[in-house]
Structures are given as structure tokens and as C-alpha cells.
Amino acid sequence: MPESLRPQLMLQIKKWGYLIFMIPLSLPILSWILTSQFSLGDAGAWMTVLFVFGVVPVLDALIGKDASNPDERRHTPHLEKSLYYPMLTLAFVPAYLCLIIWGAHIFSSDLYHWAGKAGWVISIGVVGGLAITVAHELIHKNSILEQAAGGLLLAMVGYGGFKVEHIRGHHVNVATPADASSSRYNQSLYHFLPRAIFFNVKNAWALEQRRLARKELPSLSLHNELIWWYGVTAALLAGFTLVWGLMGALFFMGQGLIATLLLETVNYLEHYGLHRRVNDNGGFERVTHQHSWNSSYLLTNLMLFQLQRHSDHHANAKRRYQALRHYEDSPQLPAGYATMVLLALAPPLWRKVMNPKVNHYYQQDTDASPNPQFN
Numbered sequence: 001m002p003e004s005l006r007p008q009l010m011l012q013i014k015k016w017g018y019l020i021f022m023i024p025l026s027l028p029i030l031s032w033i034l035t036s037q038f039s040l041g042d043a044g045a046w047m048t049v050l051f052v053f054g055v056v057p058v059l060d061a062l063i064g065k066d067a068s069n070p071d072e073r074r075h076t077p078h079l080e081k082s083l084y085y086p087m088l089t090l091a092f093v094p095a096y097l098c099l100i101i102w103g104a105h106i107f108s109s110d111l112y113h114w115a116g117k118a119g120w121v122i123s124i125g126v127v128g129g130l131a132i133t134v135a136h137e138l139i140h141k142n143s144i145l146e147q148a149a150g151g152l153l154l155a156m157v158g159y160g161g162f163k164v165e166h167i168r169g170h171h172v173n174v175a176t177p178a179d180a181s182s183s184r185y186n187q188s189l190y191h192f193l194p195r196a197i198f199f200n201v202k203n204a205w206a207l208e209q210r211r212l213a214r215k216e217l218p219s220l221s222l223h224n225e226l227i228w229w230y231g232v233t234a235a236l237l238a239g240f241t242l243v244w245g246l247m248g249a250l251f252f253m254g255q256g257l258i259a260t261l262l263l264e265t266v267n268y269l270e271h272y273g274l275h276r277r278v279n280d281n282g283g284f285e286r287v288t289h290q291h292s293w294n295s296s297y298l299l300t301n302l303m304l305f306q307l308q309r310h311s312d313h314h315a316n317a318k319r320r321y322q323a324l325r326h327y328e329d330s331p332q333l334p335a336g337y338a339t340m341v342l343l344a345l346a347p348p349l350w351r352k353v354m355n356p357k358v359n360h361y362y363q364q365d366t367d368a369s370p371n372p373q374f375n
Contacts, residue, residue, distance in 0.1 A: 010068045011075060014322070017302040018088055021134075024127050024303065025095055027051055031123070032106060035116075042116030048123035053338050059299050060336040066298040069325040076323050085322045086146065089305065092134040093149045096156060100124060100255060104240050108247035121251055125258020128157045132263045133304050137321050139163050151229050156236065158256035159263070160229025161204030168207045169200070170267075171317055175276045175291040176284050181264070185273035185358055188347035189265060196264045262341070269293065269340045270310045273358035274331060289315040289327045296326045297336035308337060331361045 027048040035044030070076050079085070103124045106112075112120055131153045138150030139162075154160045166181075173179035180199035183192045208226050209219040217223045233256075240248035274291050276284040295301075295308035305321040311330035312319065333340055334353060344350050 007068045007071070007075075010066060011070060011079075014066075014302060015084070017298075018085070018305060018322075020299075020302050021088065021092065021130065021305070024048065024052065024130050025092075025099060028099065028103060028106075028120075028123055028127065032111070035111065042112050042119060045112050045116040045119035045123060048126055049119065052126050053342055056300060056303070057336065057339040057342070060297040060339065063297070063299050065296040066301065067296050067326045067328070070323055079323045080320055082322070085320060086141075089134050089137050089321075090146070090149050092131065093153055096127070096131045096153060099127060100156060100252070103255065104244050104248045104251045107251040108244040121254040122258050124251075125255040126262065128255050128259025129262030129266070130304065132157060132159065132162070132259055133307050135162070136166070136307070137305055139167060140317055141320075142318075151225075152232065155229045155232035156256070157259040158233045158237075158253065159260045160233060161201045161226060162263070163204075163229060164208050164226060165200045165204035168211075169203050171287075171314065174287060174314055175271060175274050179271075181267040182271040182274070183268045186351065186355065187272075189268050189344045189350070190347070192268050193261060193264055196267065197260065200264075265341050265344060266307075266337060269333065269337065269344055272354055274361075287314050289330045292330070293333045294327060294330040295333040295336055295340075300336035300338060304337065308333075331357070 031040075031044045031047035034040055034047070070079055103120070107117055107120055135150040135153035138146040138153070141147065141150075151160065151163050154162050170179055170181045173182075175182050180196045180203070183189075204226060205219075208224055212219050212221075212223055215223075220227075222228070237249060237252050240252040242248075244251070270293055271291075272293065274293070276287065276291055279285050289311035292310040292314045294311040297308065301308050306324045307313075307321075309324035309326060311327055312325045316324075334357070335343075343353060
């Protein structure tokens with residue numbers, strides 16, 4: 001249906017459609033109200049998870065794709081300069097801080113038993129995955145305010161190293177063996193996740209250490225950006241522990257872990273099996289929109305601030321989310337992110353769906369072949 005609409009109308013729909021980011025933020029509150037008023041018990045705590053991974057895939061299929069692009073001369077300059085769009089992402093920072101503070105209060109109360117508490121922390125963590133999506137948009141921008149806001153969101157989920165490694169590591173090495181966030185052909189999600197998290201945390205410190213060494217500054221000092229962000233995380237953890245005790249600490253660490261796992265799962269599906277060729281001088285070819293999977297399902301793109309237009313993002317990392325473009329010749333995922341995350345949880349099904357797509361994509365290029373396999 002969206003593909004039949006005029007581009008100008010789609011711009012207006014998407015402008016106001018980005019406000020649906022408030023739905024995932026509001027779902028834990030709605031589930032708490034329903035649990036309290038209608039005695040849903042532990043099942044109510046899982047409402048956010050059910051919506052994101054049950055309802056959204058169905059709505060994605062029903063609503064369909066949006067392949068429209070803004071006109072580069074008439075629309076893009078206005079989109080890039082508008083303050084409306086960054087206001088939405090900046091507003092997410094205090095909203096998520098309030099959510100995790102309130103979420104810790106609910107988690108430490110007697111509203112839910114342990115099955116409900118598990119659902120509650122996973123639900124907040126799923127919203128935390130959206131928080132990382134917002135942080136991802138913010139840390140790519142030049143303004144000090146957006147940089148700080150993105151770092152603060154990452155600190156709330158305990159993954160401050162992403163701010164350094166993603167920009168200076170992932171975007172430099174994407175689709176090469178040097179990038180732990182680029183999943184290899186035939187690699188399972190369960191093989192990928194621990195390696196990606198471990199390497200990315202480790203590499204963030206190495207990258208920051210090298211930056212400081214070039215400036216002849218000590219790595220263990222307040223000049224180290226990571227010390228600040230992990231310091232904020234430590235302060236938040238201490239605060240949650242002080243107010244709610246062990247339950248507060250478990251909640252804070254749990255929601256951060258779920259958010260981090262969701263982030264790296266999305267990385268897994270965004271780059272699966274794609275690679276950059278080695279050129280004549282021994283280096284890798286320049287990153288283009290052909291080195292990341294694209295998905296143009298409208299609903300999820302609105303909810304995730306067009307993160308699914310990942311192909312254009314890697315080709316033009318500074319371009320704001322509202323101006324990202326769909327490319328027909330980018331590799332295309334068969335569904336939206338929520339559906340693909342579920343598929344990735346079952347490696348045999350994932351390979352059955354995605355391996356033929358990788359092979360077909362590279363059959364169009366006789367000089368290329370899929371990444372080395374993982375057995």
C-alpha cells in the first residue's frame with residue numbers, strides 16, 4: 001500500500017509517523033495498568049515482548065514496504081535542516097531514563113512473581129534496544145548535544161564502548177574479517193553474539209587508547225571518553241542498588257544485557273554474509289550501499305527511525321535518519337527486523353532462508369564469493 005502513495009504524501013506520513021516510537025515506550029506502562037486493573041498476573045509483564053515480536057511482524061506484512069525516497073534537491077536539504085526530527089531522538093533520552101527508574105520500582109515490588117519479573121526486565125530491555133537505535137542515530141552527528149545524549153543512552157544500558165567502537169571500528173572495517181559486528185556466511189547467531197560483544201568492548205578500549213596515544217595523553221585519565229561513559233553506568237548501577245537493593249541492581253544489569261543482545265542480533269542480520277572485495281593495492285574496496293542488508297517495511301522503519309535503511313547509512317554515515325534512501329540494488333532482507341530476529345534464533349531456518357539470498361546476490365558478480373564459512 002505505501003508504494004502506491006505519492007512521495008510528497010509519504011513524506012508527511014513519515015514525518016508524523018516517527019512519533020510511534022512512543023508506543024514501545026508506553027507498552028510497559030499499559031501492561032502495568034492492565035495487570036493492576038484486570039489481574040493479568042505474570043502474563044501482563046510480557047506484553048511488550050508479544051507486541052514487538054508478535055504483532056509488529058504481522059503489521060509489517062499487512063502495511064507493506066515504502067521504497068520512496070526524498071527528492072535530493074527539493075526535500076533533502078529541508079529534511080536535514082529541520083529541528084523537528086532531532087527533537088524526537090533527543091526526547092527519547094529523558095523518556096528512557098524515567099522508564100528504567102520506574103521499571104526498577106515495579107521490578108522490586110511484589111506485583112509480579114519471578115516469571116513476571118523475567119518478562120518485565122526483558123520487556124524493558126527490548127525498549128532498551130530501541131534506545132540503542134536512537135543512540136546510534138545521535139552518536140553519528142557532529143553536535144555536542146547529540147553526541148552527549150547518545151553516550152548517555154548507551155550508558156543507561158551499560159554499553160558505552162559502542163560509542164567509540166561503532167564509529168571508529170565498525171564503520172571502518174564493516175564487511176571485512178576485522179569487524180566482529182559483520183556476521184560471516186553460515187555463522188550462527190549463537191556463535192556470533194559472544195564474540196561480537198567481547199571483541200567490541202575490547203576494541204573500544206584499544207581504539208580510545210590509540211587516540212590518546214596520538215595526542216600523547218595517558219589512557220587511564222579523564223581524557224578517556226570510555227571512563228566517563230562507564231563511570232555514568234557505574235553511578236547509575238550504584239544508585240539503583242542504593243534505592244532498590246539487589247533487585248535494583250539485577251533489573252539495571254538485566255535490561256542492559258537484553259538491550260545489548262538485541263543490538264548485536266540486529267548487527268548480525270544487517271551484515272550477514274556480505275563482504276568487501278580486496279582491491280589491487282591489497283586494501284578493501286570503499287564501503288557502498290551494497291555492503292549492508294536493506295529493509296523497507298514501513299512500520300518498523302518508522303519505529304526504528306529508519307535503521308532498516310542500513311545500506312544508505314553505511315554509505316553515508318552522517319545522513320540523518322529522515323533523509324535515508326532505499327536502493328533497489330542493495331541486498332534486501334525478506335522481512336522487517338522483528339521477524340528476522342526471530343528467524344535468527346533458529347540457525348537452520350536462518351540458513352535455509354538467508355544463504356540462498358547471499359548466494360544469489362553474489363552470483364550477479366563473478367569476481368565475488370560469500371564470506372568464509374563457519375562450521
